[in-house]
Amino acid sequence: MEGKRSVRMCCLCNERRASLNRPKTLEQICRECFYLAFEDEIHQIIVSNRLFIRGDRVAIGASGGKDSTVLAYVLSKLNRIHDYGLHLFLLSVDEGITGYRDDSLETVHRNQIQYGLPLKVVSYKDLYGWTMDEIVKLIGLKNNCTFCGVFRRQALDRGAAFLKADKLVTGHNADDIAETVLLNILRGDIARLSRCSSIITGEDGPIPRCKPFKYTYEKEIVMYAYFKKLDYFSTECIYSPNAYRGFAREFIKDLERIRPRAILDIIKSGENFRISTTTKMPEQGTCERCGYISSQKWCKACVLLDGLNRGLPKLGIGRSRVAIGCKEENESHGGKSIESKQCGSLDF
Amino acid sequence: MQLTLEFGGGLELLCDSKKIHNVNVEFEQQNGEDKLTMKGLLSWVRTNLIKERPEMFMKGDTVRPGVLVLVNDCDWELSGQLNTSLEEKDVVVFISTLHGG
Numbered sequence: 262m263e264g265k266r267s268v269r270m271c272c273l274c275n276e277r278r279a280s281l282n283r284p285k286t287l288e289q290i291c292r293e294c295f296y297l298a299f300e301d302e303i304h305q306i307i308v309s310n311r312l313f314i315r316g317d318r319v320a321i322g323a324s325g326g327k328d329s330t331v332l333a334y335v336l337s338k339l340n341r342i343h344d345y346g347l348h349l350f351l352l353s354v355d356e357g358i359t360g361y362r363d364d365s366l367e368t369v370h371r372n373q374i375q376y377g378l379p380l381k382v383v384s385y386k387d388l389y390g391w392t393m394d395e396i397v398k399l400i401g402l403k404n405n406c407t408f409c410g411v412f413r414r415q416a417l418d419r420g421a422a423f424l425k426a427d428k429l430v431t432g433h434n435a436d437d438i439a440e441t442v443l444l445n446i447l448r449g450d451i452a453r454l455s456r457c458s459s460i461i462t463g464e465d466g467p468i469p470r471c472k473p474f475k476y477t478y479e480k481e482i483v484m485y486a487y488f489k490k491l492d493y494f495s496t497e498c499i500y501s502p503n504a505y506r507g508f509a510r511e512f513i514k515d516l517e518r519i520r521p522r523a524i525l526d527i528i529k530s531g532e533n534f535r536i537s538t539t540t541k542m543p544e545q546g547t548c549e550r551c552g553y554i555s556s557q558k559w560c561k562a563c564v565l566l567d568g569l570n571r572g573l574p575k576l577g578i579g580r581s582r583v584a585i586g587c588k589e590e591n592e593s594h595g596g597k598s599i600e601s602k603q604c605g606s607l608d609f
Numbered sequence: 610m611q612l613t614l615e616f617g618g619g620l621e622l623l624c625d626s627k628k629i630h631n632v633n634v635e636f637e638q639q640n641g642e643d644k645l646t647m648k649g650l651l652s653w654v655r656t657n658l659i660k661e662r663p664e665m666f667m668k669g670d671t672v673r674p675g676v677l678v679l680v681n682d683c684d685w686e687l688s689g690q691l692n693t694s695l696e697e698k699d700v701v702v703f704i705s706t707l708h709g710g
Contacts, residue, residue: 267688269687278683279683279687280682280683280684280687281683281684281686281687282684282686282687289687324709326708326709327618327706327708479706480677480706483618483677483704483706484677484684487617487679487702487704488682495617495618495619495705495708496619496622496708497619497707497708497709498709501709510675510707511674514673514674514675514707515674517674518674
């Protein structure tokens with residue numbers, strides 16, 4: 262009983278009351294039509310970009326947050342109703358951030374039961390000998406995301422290798438990718454700019470990764486989760502307020518308010534960048550220490566880890582030209598006993 | 610006016626970690642109209658419910674970009690956003706999308 266308020270009908274089916282305004286298309290649609298459109302668009306992206314082949318073992322990067330929960334739910338559903346023939350797994354990374362990751366991991370454990378998908382958790386402590394809390398204590402509150410992001414990428418690859426996965430999927434959405442395009446422009450990072458808007462990356466590395474939500478708006482993911490009452494964890498990482506990405510995000514959100522289509526347009530611009538043939542690009546090789554793909558002598562994770570273990574937290578941050586790969590005696594630092602730990606025992 | 614307000618996506622941390630609030634909003638009549646609009650409600654919420662970091666919830670007159678608003682499970686963009694008029698027993702939900710996924 263709406264009384265004085267006008268009721269808008271769904272512009273697609275005209276049978277039910279409209280529940281939301283889709284930023285992607287500006288359509289006013291009801292829940293049922295929204296579910297169908299949302300799921301079908303993702304199905305089309307998967308098929309037209311040939312993200313998977315039958316029999317693929319697919320690891321879903323699952324943090325317990327909104328994107329990865331909805332990803333696990335939708336991918337399971339599409340796998341069933343369209344018979345993709347995929348073997349799906351949940352893969353979670355424990356960075357060791359108290360009050361943030363320990364809570365969100367509980368959510369992933371619940372997702373494991375709710376969606377019936379096997380779960381593997383890899384931790385920084387096991388892989389690198391350091392938790393993020395310990396790292397931040399050493400390096401302070403700047404550049405936290407640099408360490409965490411680099412370590413997480415490798416952690417996901419190792420977890421995926423453990424699961425014998427053929428592909429890794431993550432829940433990065435349109436807003437995330439638009440932010441990344443902007444970030445790379447602001448930083449003048451031409452190498453990343455050329456790669457960041459691809460839907461499949463790392464095909465020449467250990468495990469190819471894809472982002473089925475590349476064209477999916479964050480708002481729609483949240484609305485989908487809300488209406489379907491999906492269980493997810495929603496708190497900001499305690500170290501994130503100092504991240505540079507926050508500025509790009511603020512800008513993107515303001516843009517979306519004025520013209521929602523801007524998000525997809527930025528992604529399209531990112532895809533359409535052409536790099537002059539005279540520009541020097543980094544060449545891809547392998548890390549001398551652990552064999553991971555790297556454009557330098559040592560991969561970033563090895564550089565950062567070496568810095569941590571030697572008590573040189575600035576190693577690998579910024580544009581310093583410190584000699585990397587020199588064997589020096591260990592410096593002890595503060596109260597923590599430092600053991601130099603190799604990046605991993607896995608050969609890539 | 611009796612209303613039920615829900616805060617999600619991390620916003621509950623701004624209001625004493627309580628997700629659901631059953632409130633009675635007293636409002637002034639403006640220009641001879643006795644309707645409470647979302648604009649009036651937001652102002653009331655900021656004053657009465659938000660205990661810390663109001664900039665996480667509002668920017669200027671309206672919600673911070675990235676905060677979704679639903680009135681009776683309907684996107685407020687369909688009903689005029691700030692001009693949405695509210696009625697007795699309405700349920701208003703605020704969900705923040707600004708966190709990791």
